Amino acid sequence: MRTMGFFPLLLTATFLCVPSSGDQFTSVSRADRFLSLFSVIRFKNSMCSGSSGLSGTCYTYKSCVNNGGTSSGSCADGFGTCCVTQLACGSRTANNCTYIESPNYPDFFNEARTCVQTISLNADACQVRLDVTEVNLVGPDSKGNCNNDVLKFSQDIKWTQVCGITQNTHFYLDVDPTVSGTLDFTFTTDGTSYNRRWRMKVSQICCDQLSMAPMGCGQYFTSTTGSITGWNSQGNPDFYLSGQNYAICLRQELNTCSTTYLETTPSGESFYPFCGDTLEWPGVHDPASTTNRDQTCLPVGLTGSPLIAPITIQQQGPHYFYFVTKDTANEHTLTDKLIGNINIAYTQNAC
Structure with missing residues (x-):
């Protein structure tokens, strides 16, 4: 009598930002072989924690390694593998939740080179979130221009240049796969x-996901407390960069009715960009106040800061800051202090 063997595994790959489907494989149940030839097991390509300590995405083993990932423990009750992807210079991947890393990270390197790291975009992707562990490059000049090292993105125009030191924050890029199916990170x-190095976690967000930031938001904060910092906020000096054009957005959380903002720039600094560059604050402040002003830029020769004292804004709905730095000739120094960079602590207050 001819016996029935097991069928080979059938594999498909999808992205984290497509929640309606996931990886699957087909197996045969010995008890059910005469009733049903196949038993299909499906699982979502959801976020997972790898045994290495890095985040990954739950894929089948084959889907993971075919796109340059590494198996780092199991997921989906053992049917999947937690796929951690660390992208080297000159490499490309379609895996979601990918780490963009400098050569031999966490080691530093000290040389001239061009490093291009490419993310293949899902057809339904609208945004990419960057969770920055650190970007440590040569900083800008005193006008905020990246004349030595620079990071550039192939899609989105929120930041035409990035350099200096940025740590422990996040940013959003708006992307359009119909314009280009890839997103390039080019470090020069x-x-x-x-001593240079960088690590950023890159996550694709599909157009129908609730986790999407409002379009145009370069940062999106969704907790009742937090810290707002910009590119090069940890630099020395921490000059704000030229070539920026984005909104900083805060979601109003449930049962809160106001938000308090406090400047937390280092001692001897005060963030207030010169005119030609603009920072617009949510709400309207008393123009007669010497501490909390509704000005959005500082005329040359004057001193001041919009957040010397805490500001509490009674405003429902999202809060938006607009930060535009168009003037590449503005010196970011005063006679008595540095202009510095965005460093703002916020707290949403209960009703």
């Missing part, structure tokens, strides 16, 4: 002697 370093 020069011969300046400097």
Whole structure:
């Protein structure tokens, strides 16, 4: 009598930002072989924690390794593998939740080179979230221009240049797969002697996901307390960068009716960009106040800061800051202090 063997695994791959489907494989149940030839097991490509300590996405083993990932523990009750992807220079991946890393990270490197790291976009992707562990490059000049090292993105125009030191924050890029099916991160370093390194987690967000930030928001904060910092906020000096055009957005959380903002710039600094560059604050402040002003830029020769004292804004709905730095000739220094960068603590207050 001819016996029935097991069928080979059937594999499909999808992205984290497509919640309606997931990886699957087909197996045969010995007890049910005469009733049903196949038993299909499906699981979502959801976020997972790898045994390495890094985040990953739950894929089948084959889907993971075919796109350059590494198995880092199991998920989906053992039917999937937690796929951690660490992208090297000159590499490309379609895996979601990918880490963009400098050569031999966490080691530093000190040389001139061009490093291009490419993310293949899902057809339904509208945004990419960058969770920055650190970007440590040569900083800008005193006008905020990246003349030595620079990071550029192939899609989105919120930041035409990035350099300096940025740690422990996040940013959003708006992307359009119909314009280009890929997103390139291009790091260019020069011969300046400097210890460089970077690591960012890159997550694709599909157009129908609730986790999407409002379009145009370069940062989106969704907790009752937090800290707002910009590119190069941890630099030394921490000059704000030129070539920025984005909104900083805060979601109003449930049962809160106001938000208090407090400037937390380092001692001897005060963030208030010169005119030609603009920071617009949510709400309207008393123009007669010497501490909380509704000005959005600082005329040359004056001193001040919009957040010397805490500001509490009684405003429902989302709060939006608009930060535009168009003037590449503005010196970011005063006679008595540095202009510095965005460093703002916020707290949403209960009703």
